[in-house]
Amino acid sequence: MSPHETAGAEVTTALAIVKTLILILGTIITYYAFKAYRRTQSTALGALALGFGAITLGSFLAGVATDILGVPLAAGILIESLLVLVGFAIIAYSLYAR
16 A cells, blocks of 8 residues: 555545544534523524534535445535535524524
8 A cells, every 4th residue: 555545544534533523523512402492492592403403414414425325525525515504504593583
C-alpha cells in the first residue's frame, strides 16, 4: 500500500469516527430539545428540535449514501448541505417563534 493510499484510509477512518460522533451528539441534542418541547409545549422548542434533527439526519444520510449506497462523494456532500441548510432555517425560525 502506497503512502497516498494509507493517508486516504486514515482520512476515511477519521471521517467515519467524526460522523459517528456527530450522529450521537446530534441525537442527544435533538432528544433534549424535543423533551423540553414536550414539557413546555413551546412552538419555538419544537422547531429547535426539528432543526437539530434535520442537521443530524443530513450528516447521517450523507454517510449512508456515500458509504453504503455508493453515491458519489459530491452528491453525499450536497445531501448533507441541503439538510444542514434546512435545519439552520428551522433553527432561525425557532429563534423568532413566539
